[in-house]
Amino acid sequence: MKIIFFLFLFLSLTQPDAVFGQGNDREWPAYGGDPGGMRHAALSHITPDNVNQLKVAWTYRTGELEYYRNNDAAEKAAFEATPLMVEGVLYLSTPSNRVIALDAVSGAEKWTFDPKVNLKEDYSEITSRGVSTWPGPDVVGNNLERRIYLATIDGRMISLSAATGKPISDFGKKGTIDLRKGIGPISVTSPPAIIGNTLITGTSMGDNQRLNYERGVVRAYDVLTGKLKWSWDPIPRAAGDPARATWIGKKAAQTGAANAWSILSVDPERDLVFIPTTSPSPDYYGGERIGKNEYANSIVALRASTGELVWHFQTVHHDLWDYDNAAQPALINVERNGLKLPAVAVGTKMGHIFILHRETGKPLFRVEERPVPRSEVPGEQAYPTQPFPILPRPVGPQHISVADAWGLTEVEREIAENRIASLRNEGPFTPPSLQGTMVTPSNAGGVHWGGVTYDPERKLLITNINRLVAVVRLIPREKLKEEEGKNEALLRAETGLQEGTPYVLKRDYLFARNESGLQMQTKPPWGTLLAIDMNSGELKWEVPLGFMYDPQTYPEAVNWGSINFGGALTTAGGLTFVAASLDGFFRAFDTETGELLWQNQLPASGQSTPMSYQIDKKQYVVISAGGHGKLGTPLGDYVVAYALE
Template sequence: MSTHWRWAALLVCSILSAGDTNWPVYGGDEGGSKYSPLKQIHRGNVTSLKVAWTFSTGEPLTPPGRGRAPAFEATPIVIDGVMYIGTPYGHVFALDAATGKQKWSYDAKIIPGDYGDFANRGVTFWSDPKAKAGAPCRQRIFFSSIDARLTALDAATGAPCADFAGKGEINLETGLKRGPEYKGEYEETSPPAVINGLVIVGSAIADNHRARSVSGEVRAFDARTGALKWTWHPIDTANTGAANAWSILSTDPKRNLVFIPTGSSSPDYYGGLRPGDNRDANSVVALDAATGKRIWGFQTVHHDIWDYDVANQPTLFTFQRRGQSIPAVAFGSKTGHLFLLDRTTGAPLFDVEERKVPASDIPGEQSSPTQPVPLMPKAWTRQSLPAEEAFGLNETDKTWCRDQIAALRNEGIFTPPSLQGSLIIPGNVGGMQWGGLAWDRDHNTLIVPINNLAAVIKLIPAADFKEARSNNRIGAEITEQKGAPYAMSRVLLRAPSGVPCTPPPWGTLAAIDASTGALKWQVPVGAFPGMPEPVATRFGSILLGGPIATAGGLVFLGATLDPFLKAYDIETGKELWRGQLPASSRAVPMTYQTGGKQFVAVAAGGHEASLGKLDNTLVVFSLP
């Protein structure tokens, strides 16, 4: 190479290294790979990470009415050196991504309500290709607030875009096939998706309030005007509702597809009023983004009576087989099953077996005789728990757990709910939760967070509901399932000491070969509060949140109950670094580069108050 070209190459590299690398959408890209090509921070220097800056939202840590405390679960996005983040209380902040200095804020002034999941997971950016440079609202931030409003904001100023629905916002309760009975039964917790000039929203719907719940339609609006373009209904709502998409949607602009992860039909634990498979509930469905037409759907659970939602964002990746590259999609279920499909057809890339499962003994219930089980990848969470395998830190706990399990209906995964009480494993927190997967394309690896906790589900005759609730001594969640002949009670199976009866580890991170489905490694992550060392780190923690992967050979993960952001080696799963947080993180981290410097950010909001302190701080790390 001549001296001239050598200097030119060095100049180009210098310009690139000094530039900005965005994290433009919730999952890093439209397909939710949660991967970054940045490698300034790598396995050799990650131990030098320090806190660069923090930002507190300043919001209360108590709910605005009845309901649960706020959950700061947001993953920020960064566009050209500006960070945007949403909050449970309806604020949107624009920050200087290098310093954390506030540029503007917006307050949606949310309506108080009984919000069952008082959370916000982030915002969405859109740039109008038809607008002139410098025009107001040429670049927009879309924000779905907890009280079910979709707002378009000018990314430069935070002002509502008046040309969007006439006033900058849409009331998403308007136009529902069946609306809410109270404020909070229908809410928005996840950022919308944007594809080819449309903004697309799902919804979060209160679990187990009533059989004929709010309808769970997905809707697309014109990103400029707010005009409704199409509506897709996942199920027939005659005797049921929900089957809603409360998690993150993914898009494939090249194929003009949007991928919808759906939850269970209502109510969660009794299906006698909704016979059949309840097609497109508990599914990933590919829709034509322009029309809302259903292209294909894949159901992970037939006739769900366990609250086994598809909770995580579908992850778009490239599947390699015999030298052929196949556009694919990966998604997990609370069952602990991971499905890999052809993205264009919905056909499984590995065989899926319809396996016979136990039948319900509840009058009027017609449970599905079989359930789909992928032969690869295999499930890496426990799916059965005989009484003799009950766990306890001491003999008292172990005996209590053993006796409890022995008294339950217990036939492994897909044991139907019962009047005597049924052991559900995995429990309603999964399996795999909303934090989702990451795809490291450099190592052709899917990174999967997994929970391993059993729960007890009990059906209660409707006439006994009030008495059961008033006599609740174990902290169970007891809800009416109004309109169904049975109420329900659910609780994680834990000994009187608070230790889970499920043998540990209770939370793990697994690496899966994206072409073969084989397990590369699996390690426990995090620690339960109050667990003694050295067993705490071996036993792991429940995970609510997800990982990201970077070209630096790293996996970053918060999600656990201990207050740290951690970095793992992508090739071995070894923990390389942990950074102290003011509270645990219930969010997906992200990374970006601005001014030539790479940063890693995570929301530290805490988990439930009973599991540690709550907070509202965004913590950003960088190299010194």
């Protein structure tokens, strides 16, 4: 046994850090740069010393806004795509799922493909975070043409020729797989993962309107033919599955979702795919699914070739807070006791960052189960404990009190105090209640879908987070109209019908709405960028990210941070690039210190994640800038590339 253990440690120690790119042209062949989603460019042409010379190299407009005429798409649209760059060509997708190929040096359009998605359907959101390409670096001896894979919000998987943008006729049926067949009206908002000749995809769906949502299955297809290879359901249905005992109740088998809507990561050397699963439906009431609900709200490692379960680690037991695993799991190497170990870094909405061994799922930094508050809602049984990482320490606010109330005026601060005092508020994992509960952090993070990036030279894990508090209230179904009649704020709050349960959800946030926009009710900062030293697990620095109030009127607003969506990019040159904030700036920070070194106003806000590549010794940094309908930022249709003059 000891021999096996030391052999395992030796093999782990000798595994190299993941790198991407070949020859003189440094590419960005996957959503996260490499298949494991480190989002790090091993490029050093742009540095802290010269980043202030960064200028716009080219701008491309997708024409997307024309597609929002005569429908309500603009209210739900967000340009969240991260382009790929392989063989001198950029490939990206728009919110309406059009695919565009651009010359990576000039930004000139090479081709476009329109899948003709019906934007009048009732989608939860209208977005696409990007496309995938095959063959990958782990495919040897292939002489077939390069392909681009698009997953759509109307539930299709499409294979395109990278050269022409035309569908590959021998994939599925004339280039398309119907992902809704046998499942129901699911969407896909993230690019599929590709490992060898296997294409793996999760699904997206709304999850607050009813109990019996569609199954959140993860499916794998042959990359050439589109033939189904395997499927895996995050809600255990088989009688022999030991996790099934953690789903209790007559309606437990009707539960849907627990789907993986975010980015999947793959480890080709280990034949593993890492699945970030989400909350079962509905998000805020689990009385029909009492128990731990294993596989939901988990990081699940599957054998990529077969779909066999290898290990799982649950980040939230019996989710009642919409604490989806929204971030792509980042495959990194960390050093513990002098050994380099393969790890999975998991950033969560709760502000918890779990560092797990990639081959076993065991925490590499200590995690402990702690008691959490009980539910007072009839029919509900909140799980008595939750996992808390000791290191890295939770990021973002973990508890808000009346002392944290904030307002621009004394009257506004008092209104915030009274609101906070009226809510159930017992710290992390306080369950939803009939009186109203503060959920800290909110379902928007903590760490959100923007995820984490890892600088392997500096051993720093970088992430941007929200410091936003949600307010949730459950209302007995028969009393909904009566309660809305008493409280005008309930009418404005988001409604989740949660059909199949006794309660309707009302969700809002700790801000007020007035003529000037959002009035935040908790102390700033409301969004930050931070770095964690992966050798020690300790926070190295944290700085405000962006602003939400006009600095000309409120000079201190530059220190207040902004609600943000979209991720960061690190480079070997020692820079961290990030947009994400509501103010519409694209920024570069010193990765070592967090110092802001450069910023540039985008033509529309960049609720997306940037990427970088190098051609002919020139490094480019590219970001999609199209705004966000649900956040209320002005929409645009820009792809902007930056380079040194």
